[in-house]
Amino acid sequence: MTPHVFQNHWQSHWQNHWAQALLDPAGAPPPGVARQAGTAPDRRFAVYRNNVMVSLTGALAARFPAVKRIVGDEFFDSAARAFASKNPPRSPLMMTYGEEFPDFIARLDAASAVPYLADVARLEAARTRAYHADDAAPLTAADLAGVSQETLFDLRFVLHPSLELVASRFPVVTIWAMNAGDLELAEITDWSGETALIVRPALDVEVRRPPPGAAAFLASLAAGDRLGDAAAAALAQSADFDLAVNLAALFSGGLAIDAAAAKDDPQ
Template sequence: MITGFAESQDAFAAALLHADQPLPPGITTARGMADAARFAVYRNNVFVGLTGALAQRFVVTEQLVGTDFFAGMARAYAQDHKPRSPLIIDYGDDFPDFVAAFPPAGGLPYLPDLARIEVAWTQAYHAADAVPLDLAALAEVSPEILPDLRLVAHPSVRLIRSDFPVGSIWNAHQQDEVMPVSDWYGQAVLVLRPHMDVDVCILPPQDAVFAAFLLNGASLGEAAQAAFAAAPEFDFGAALLGLVNLGAFCAFHPDKGSNP
């Protein structure tokens, strides 16, 4: 039922989100008149709360562009992107896409992928817990059915494939003294939380396609084939061992073709 109450909240919300709009009708003070400075407290709370949540989540992104630039970018995002639910822990999941299309940040082409690492970090932090797949269990699988095996991605795992060394940039910003990144090449970064701590791992370049296929539900055989095609130096055993040891999977399905 839409009532006078609902209409008055619509007007309040509209005035809250657009500083150029007049104050909503019906608000007053003990002096008996509307007061812009008072209504501004609410406007300020909304935007300071949202941009503060972004600054807390995108720490390295903010370090890379500086606090003033970040504040402006976050404010522009918050203007058109309100949280879809009261779960502020999810706020900013699509901030990297916004950054990619934000013209003033165009000079930093690696910024969106760096921000994607930070999205993945929080998602991994809050993801469901699961015991990572034990290598010993995998070792018991007979070699002839290995190609048909499908591994179940750990709930926390996210893969970011970038044309830029975003893993190295992120790592450099975890130290007190940030050293410049010297090797400028694309990186595949695996973000995951096998236990209590979130790990940010730069994969060997030849393993990127393999990891991407496996995380998309391909069988080991399909993933290996794609990886060899992309990089002839791909080493199936080393790549599989590496990913399992990182904790990227939590189970496997031996059954052919079925991938729930």
């Protein structure tokens, strides 16, 4: 074993100890932490450990404000600490921290009284991703003016890179909007499921609630289906689906960035 390899081995061993100690409030400080004078090393290390936890839970609170509002500060803080101690960040970019938080909430027994909470978290996570997604110029209606009638059925759209759909068996958009300050808090009487459409065509992230047919249409287009098949899927979901209105929304909402006719299935 060369000295270089030995050092790397020692270093990663030491780093693992350090990383584990950081996230375990009951654990001892990592080996090698000593003091020259003043406060005992375990108390000093506890300050450092607390800073790490506070910054991670703070990042979650910044990304999931509606979830926090629904469950309250105390519940959110304990859920965020439980999550952070098991899911250390893998990137220094704190805006991406908490990708697994919605799934964590879904498995959380304590949150079973609010079964819609995980979907609200999914919506909020998608909003941050949309915010940081690539910019792209939306497709305009004029771009399609030259497409021939024969190729229309086979047209495949490329949707905006920020676009995501969050389907829920709960009224997730209504619940989110009420807890994000977009809607007055009120009793929800219609508990039918909603699909959230999250997109950032320009500078602002938008959250919309497409009706079932429109949601199926977008999901089909997002999956790379042909326009004709997507329209059929939407009609199968809802007989009220209006293709003209939804195509217009696709352009005016900046939801698509490109379109090309291709007979073959992608892949």
